[in-house]
Amino acid sequence: MKPSLQTRLGQQLTLTPQLRQAIRLLQLSALELEAELNQALESNPLLERGDEREHAHGEETGGEEPPDAGADAAEPDYEPAEAVEWQEAATGERHYERGEGEDNATAAPVDLHAHLLWQLNLSHLGPRDLAIGHALVEAINDDGYLEGPLADIQAALAPEIVASEAEIECVLHTVQRLDPVGVGARSLSECLCVQLSLLSAETPGLALARELARGHLDALARLGPLRLAAQLGRDEEDMAQAVALLRSLDPRPGSRVGGGEAEYIAPDAVAWRNNGVWKVALAAGSQPRLAINRHYEGLIGKASREDDSYLRGQLQEARWLIRSLETRADTLLRVARAIVRQQSGFLDHGNEAMRPLTLREVAEELGLHESTISRATTRKYLRTPRGTFEFKFFFSSGIATEHGGAASATAIQAMIRKRVESEDPRAPLSDQKLAEILKAEGIPVARRTVAKYREAMNIPASSERQRLG
Numbered sequence: 287m288k289p290s291l292q293t294r295l296g297q298q299l300t301l302t303p304q305l306r307q308a309i310r311l312l313q314l315s316a317l318e319l320e321a322e323l324n325q326a327l328e329s330n331p332l333l334e335r336g337d338e339r340e341h342a343h344g345e346e347t348g349g350e351e352p353p354d355a356g357a358d359a360a361e362p363d364y365e366p367a368e369a370v371e372w373q374e375a376a377t378g379e380r381h382y383e384r385g386e387g388e389d390n391a392t393a394a395p396v397d398l399h400a401h402l403l404w405q406l407n408l409s410h411l412g413p414r415d416l417a418i419g420h421a422l423v424e425a426i427n428d429d430g431y432l433e434g435p436l437a438d439i440q441a442a443l444a445p446e447i448v449a450s451e452a453e454i455e456c457v458l459h460t461v462q463r464l465d466p467v468g469v470g471a472r473s474l475s476e477c478l479c480v481q482l483s484l485l486s487a488e489t490p491g492l493a494l495a496r497e498l499a500r501g502h503l504d505a506l507a508r509l510g511p512l513r514l515a516a517q518l519g520r521d522e523e524d525m526a527q528a529v530a531l532l533r534s535l536d537p538r539p540g541s542r543v544g545g546g547e548a549e550y551i552a553p554d555a556v557a558w559r560n561n562g563v564w565k566v567a568l569a570a571g572s573q574p575r576l577a578i579n580r581h582y583e584g585l586i587g588k589a590s591r592e593d594d595s596y597l598r599g600q601l602q603e604a605r606w607l608i609r610s611l612e613t614r615a616d617t618l619l620r621v622a623r624a625i626v627r628q629q630s631g632f633l634d635h636g637n638e639a640m641r642p643l644t645l646r647e648v649a650e651e652l653g654l655h656e657s658t659i660s661r662a663t664t665r666k667y668l669r670t671p672r673g674t675f676e677f678k679f680f681f682s683s684g685i686a687t688e689h690g691g692a693a694s695a696t697a698i699q700a701m702i703r704k705r706v707e708s709e710d711p712r713a714p715l716s717d718q719k720l721a722e723i724l725k726a727e728g729i730p731v732a733r734r735t736v737a738k739y740r741e742a743m744n745i746p747a748s749s750e751r752q753r754l755g
Contacts, residue, residue, distance in 0.1 A: 308610040312617060312658070315665035316552055316572060319614075323574050323607075331582050332597065332604040336575030398430070398469075398543045399423055405464045411457070417447055418457045422470060430469040430540025431477070432458070466539035474537055475499055481535045491527035494520065498528055553669035555622035557633065564630055566623045569669065573615045576608050617654070621662045624648045625680045632680070633670055637700030642693070643681050685731060693729050699739045701729075706745055714751040 301309075314322060327333050402423045411419060421442050427433050436451045436458075443449055461470040462480045471477035478499040485492055498506055506514055506529070515525035536542065553569045578601070586597045625648070631639035645659045652659075663677035682695045702720055709715045715723070717736045724731050740747075 304606050304610065307606060308613050309661065311610050311614050313661040313664060316554060320574065323576065326607055327576075330600050330604055330607075332579050332600045333576055333607070334579045336577040398426070398428060398540050401543050402426070402461065402464055402469065406461070409460070411460070414447060414449075415457050415460075418443065418449055418454055419461055422454070422458055422461050426461075426470055426540065428540055429538040430466065430471070432470050432472050466536065466542050468536065468539040475501075475503055477537060477539065478503075478532060478535050481539075482531075489531065491524065491531045494524055494528035495531040498532060551667050551674055553667040553674050554618055555666075556669045557622070557626050558671070559633075564626050564633060566619070566626050566668075568615060568619055568622075573611070573618075576604070576611060578604055578608075617658065617662050618666060620652050621648065621659060621677065622668055624651055625668065625677060629680045632696075633672060636672070638697050638704070640680075640682065640694045640696040640700070642683060642695075644683075645681060685729060685735075695739065698724065698729060698731065699743055701727075702736060702739055703743060703745070706740075706751075709751075712752070714748040716748045 311319065311322070327335070403420065406416060406419045406423065409416075409419075418439070421439050422432065425433050425439060425442075436454050439454050440449060440451065458470055462468060463484070464470075467484055468477040468480045471480060479496065482492065482496050482499060502514065502518070505517070509517065511525045511529045512522060514520075515522050518525075552572065554572045555566055556569045557564055557566045559565070582597060583601060586594060586601065588594075589597060625643075626633065628643050628647070629640060631641060645656045645663075648654075649656045649659045663681070666677045667674050668677060668680075679696075685693050685695075685698065701724060705715060705720060705723060717740065718733045720740075721731055721733045721736045724736070745751075
């Protein structure tokens with residue numbers, strides 16, 4: 287082996303620091319982007335908020351607008367004021383307008399555990415029973431059921447309090463009768479029995495409902511009311527009365543309290559209809575604006591060599607970040623407009639008009655890579671008159687129809703739901719029958735495909751729907 291020199295010709299893709307930064311910012315959600323920018327503002331003195339700079343400029347010039355500030359663009363990049371006023375005639379929704387002085391304060395969410403502890407502290411329990419009650423409440427899940435055996439409660443109380451299971455059981459009966467009634471139950475049977483125990487003795491069907499709750503719930507779900515009535519030798523009318531009483535009870539009493547504070551999504555883009563044409567713009571406030579701090583920029587060339595080198599480096603990073611933000615905003619806007627162009631039928635007519643759409647189609651239309659479209663559609667949201675949807679919601683696979691077109695999975699699910707909602711409750715449509723109906727309409731889908739879509743929409747099987755009906 288001898289050392290030698292060779293010349294090779296080849297191509298290699300190199301990700302520059304600027305390109306890496308642009309890719310990272312594109313895949314961030316709005317909240318993650320805000321956190322990233324806050325960190326950059328703290329570490330880089332050459333950066334400042336764009337709105338702060340505009341405010342300072344307005345104060346210096348007496349708040350005058352530049353001459354072209356009121357010029358109307360053909361299609362604005364940011365959400366215009368009229369975009370937030372949904373037309374009731376077109377969408378069937380109420381008008382919503384932004385107004386000053388709106389009271390946006392919301393009440394603090396009520397937690398189930400706090401609700402139960404508040405009632406326990408107002409009861410006449412002694413300190414020992416109160417401590418046991420607190421341990422029981424902490425073991426209750428969000429649905430209102432007690433998790434784990436009583437032995438776990440004993441272990442949680444030890445060594446401060448040594449309590450027998452009978453003593454814990456006694457306090458548990460008190461907890462189960464707090465509001466909402468039935469919390470702390472260890473099974474569905476016990477939950478329903480506790481709620482039935484507080485009803486008046488004159489309640490129609492109470493005795494049979496208690497019997498069913500104690501030992502026949504599985505048989506009721508498996509056989510149905512009529513067959514179970516024949517098996518128990520009960521009158522069908524009495525059985526129907528008892529079943530109606532059971533259905534009036536709450537199988538998850540804990541879910542009525544709390545549930546956490548409502549979460550709100552800040553859309554990245556908004557689509558609205560203007561003179562029969564769908565328009566798209568970035569949502570106001572969704573894209574943070576950064577600017578160069580002119581004070582520190584003016585120190586470059588005047589400071590010491592070490593400070594000057596630091597400021598020049600920070601200035602370059604600030605410019606890269608601002609350019610990356612502009613690229614991110616431009617990409618999101620282009621992708622949102624492409625989605626609205628492709629799915630205008632959905633916006634006009636609903637789920638049944640959703641067409642199949644893939645990342646490749648949008649990438650080819652915009653001249654971008656599929657990975658770029660994937661990053662631009664992850665955790666980004668589009669507000670429309672039909673609701674706020676993630677960009678990825680508009681992408682779905684399709685099934686070729688007999689008429690030469692294609693139907694998206696979303697459209698097929700909407701068709702299945704529509705047929706199920708209009709079916710006869712006494713004779714619900716089976717998966718095979720739904721597949722035959724869709725095939726008659728030109729959409730050849732297999733029975734297992736119908737079953738998969740039905741389960742994805744949390745629609746019970748035909749046998750379960752018949753019992754519920």
